Amino acid sequence: MRTQVGIIGAGPAGLLLSHLLYLQGIESVIIESRTREEIEGTIRAGVLEQGTVDLMNQMGVGVRMMKEGHFHEGFELRFNGTGHRVNVHELTGGKYVTVYAQHEVIKDLVAARLQAGGQIYFNVGDVSLHDVDTSAPKIRFRPNKDGELQEIACDYIAGCDGFHGPSRPAIPQSVRKEYQKIYPFSWLGVLVEAPPSSHELIYANHEQGFALVSTRSPQIQRLYLQVDAKDHIDNWSDDRIWSELHTRLETKDGFKLIEGPIFQKGIVSMRSFVCDPMQYGRLFLAGDAAHIVPPTGAKGLNLAAADVQVLARGLEAFYKAGKTDILNRYTEICLRRIWKAERFSWFMTTMLHRDMGHTPFERGIQLAELDYVTSSRAASTSLAENYIGLPMEF
Numbered sequence: 001m002r003t004q005v006g007i008i009g010a011g012p013a014g015l016l017l018s019h020l021l022y023l024q025g026i027e028s029v030i031i032e033s034r035t036r037e038e039i040e041g042t043i044r045a046g047v048l049e050q051g052t053v054d055l056m057n058q059m060g061v062g063v064r065m066m067k068e069g070h071f072h073e074g075f076e077l078r079f080n081g082t083g084h085r086v087n088v089h090e091l092t093g094g095k096y097v098t099v100y101a102q103h104e105v106i107k108d109l110v111a112a113r114l115q116a117g118g119q120i121y122f123n124v125g126d127v128s129l130h131d132v133d134t135s136a137p138k139i140r141f142r143p144n145k146d147g148e149l150q151e152i153a154c155d156y157i158a159g160c161d162g163f164h165g166p167s168r169p170a171i172p173q174s175v176r177k178e179y180q181k182i183y184p185f186s187w188l189g190v191l192v193e194a195p196p197s198s199h200e201l202i203y204a205n206h207e208q209g210f211a212l213v214s215t216r217s218p219q220i221q222r223l224y225l226q227v228d229a230k231d232h233i234d235n236w237s238d239d240r241i242w243s244e245l246h247t248r249l250e251t252k253d254g255f256k257l258i259e260g261p262i263f264q265k266g267i268v269s270m271r272s273f274v275c276d277p278m279q280y281g282r283l284f285l286a287g288d289a290a291h292i293v294p295p296t297g298a299k300g301l302n303l304a305a306a307d308v309q310v311l312a313r314g315l316e317a318f319y320k321a322g323k324t325d326i327l328n329r330y331t332e333i334c335l336r337r338i339w340k341a342e343r344f345s346w347f348m349t350t351m352l353h354r355d356m357g358h359t360p361f362e363r364g365i366q367l368a369e370l371d372y373v374t375s376s377r378a379a380s381t382s383l384a385e386n387y388i389g390l391p392m393e394f
């Protein structure tokens with residue numbers, strides 16, 4: 001089999017890239033290790049930056065998002081039992097915080113790819129990359145996990161296979177520099193059958209740890225609790241989860257958290273990670289394959305969308321005009337924005353979580369930071385512009 005761009009992974013990065021290329025008349029084939037049902041059912045991100053929403057609309061895949069998504073004008077930072085609203089809409093000149101679940105984005109993109117005749121091989125096994133430092137890179141895989149080994153000869157390979165995929169390790173270790181921070185806490189996330197407790201998202205800093213109130217639909221809430229990095233989901237009965245959520249979200253003016261049946265729960269670890277370079281020969285990494293942020297800044301999916309816009313533009317310049325200047329600067333263009341998102345995600349995480357290793361002095365600094373970002377217009381503006389997404393720069 002031959003294609004112009006071989007894409008490994010049908011997450012947001014791989015699917016967006018494939019459709020962006022299609023819109024420019026560039027061929028691609030996606031191979032994905034999980035089934036369509038699995039990728040369309042995995043609960044992950046919820047918040048889209050304005051730039052991601054605009055991209056989906058420009059690509060013609062935003063119709064359901066505009067109908068079923070929730071558009072918030074701000075969010076709340078809660079500490080010392082008091083809520084402080086950050087008016088993102090006003091501070092950013094009219095932008096919105098969009099809540100639309102990642103698996104809904106995936107469903108929309110898979111449908112668009114298949115409707116346009118796009119090729120996606122789901123449920124593949126034994127994926128490997130070959131000759132990435134030559135002009136004829138190849139991907140090998142087994143259809144349906146155990147079928148006959150197949151080869152895709154490509155001009156370029158896009159490694160969109162997430163943090164644990166085979167693409168990043170295909171860049172020799174001697175070339176790769178990796179930057180990492182692991183946090184001493186995780187998030188316990190639950191899905192609850194209940195109407196929203198709040199019209200907008202609430203990020204709460206409490207003596208007993210962080211809590212987050214988000215939403216999915218008029219009938220489903222998404223709630224998160226900070227837990228210890230070594231904690232196990234079996235230690236968290238529904239009663240214990242509700243008790244902690246009530247404590248951490250309590251306000252002096254009597255906030256009411258609406259309870260309902262918990263129908264899904266899981267623990268997510270927190271890390272910051274950057275791989276430099278993101279390109280080696282004809283292999284380009286995009287999304288979580290190249291970088292990870294802790295979810296507090298709601299940036300991961302959005303960074304994936306930004307990377308593939310740069311890559312699609314670089315590939316378009318190559319196929320339409322034989323130019324490789326954007327492709328040659330791919331790492332530099334992407335990392336400039338990524339490091340700023342890494343900084344913001346680290347900042348939000350550090351400001352909002354309780355680090356049990358903190359001294360009373362460090363706790364004092366943390367509360368002062370929260371007070372500052374919610375009382376100074378300059379600091380709130382900085383927070384809002386980062387949260388809504390920094391501009392793309394080429």
Ligand code: RFL
Nearest residue numbers: 009011012013033045046047161162287288299300301302
């Ligand atoms: P993905 O989504 O991990 O997709 C990679 C795909 O590659 C496949 N794969 C392979 N395919 C073929 N061969 C192999 N050998 C393969 N190995 C892996 C995988 O099956 C998968 O389908 O990476 P991508 O596309 O880079 O997208 C990144 C985002 O998924 C991620 O950054 C976000 O989910 C992060 N995130 C959030 N991001 C936001 O922008 N806003 C949010 O509000 C937000 N909240 C979150 C989050 C992530 C969370 N978790 C669970 C980590 C909340 C949580 C709780």
Ligand code: PHB
Nearest residue numbers: 045046214295296297298
């Ligand atoms: C979510 O709804 O899953 C969500 C919201 C905000 C975040 C992270 C995740 O910062």
